[in-house]
């Protein structure tokens with residue numbers, strides 16, 4: 018267990034009890050693959066307002082986990098670019114990057130804030146890995162546009178799209194219907210494009226699963 022003051026950073030799926038100052042911030046992590054390739058992956062991180070320390074919870078099957086374990090460093094980004102988040106959630110996405118200064122890694126050229134980090138502790142005992150990292154350099158690129166319901170809807174849809182293997186297809190489609198209203202009411206072109214991209218993806222996945230004759234279970 019890692020405690021900072023009275024704060025428990027060791028929680029399982031949520032931020033945990035006694036962690037009033039913590040929240041899970043959704044962002045994008047860049048890591049470097051074994052061939053030197055840049056991996057761009059949406060990930061939530063437990064953070065506090067100071068953002069000096071991050072706790073990531075990648076699944077053991079994720080490239081982010083593999084890369085962080087091998088290289089010990091990455092960059093966490095705060096961004097409002099939900100189109101990139103959607104694309105990167107369900108496949109390999111490309112984006113302009115710049116070399117990080119304090120770690121062997123890459124900073125997204127178009128992001129709001131970035132946090133270059135080094136891995137300090139790696140716990141592989143749970144279903145999801147627990148990676149505690151310290152921020153060694155941070156910076157700002159541009160302002161965060163602001164709250165927008167369509168952007169939130171795309172983030173939710175992207176998370177659902179990464180769970181097609183273990184969530185019932187009907188449940189995903191119902192959620193998408195609800196989220197679609199927010200996108201059409203409040204979204205701009207990037208949000209609509211991101212949502213349509215995710216809709217196509219989950220439909221394809223459902224068809225693929227049906228074709229395989231597999232029963233999709235919760």
Ligand SMILES: Cc1cc2nc3c(=O)[nH]c(=O)nc-3n(C[C@H](O)[C@H](O)[C@H](O)COP(=O)(O)O)c2cc1C
Pocket residue numbers: 043044056057058059060061062073074075076078079080081082102105106107108172175176179
């Ligand atoms: C907003 C958001 C947050 C996510 N957070 C996590 C996370 O904390 N841990 C995780 O393993 N996957 C998370 N995912 C799913 C990964 O992005 C997805 O599985 C991705 O394909 C992993 O890419 P990688 O294999 O390059 O690491 C999240 C997805 C989204 C859209």
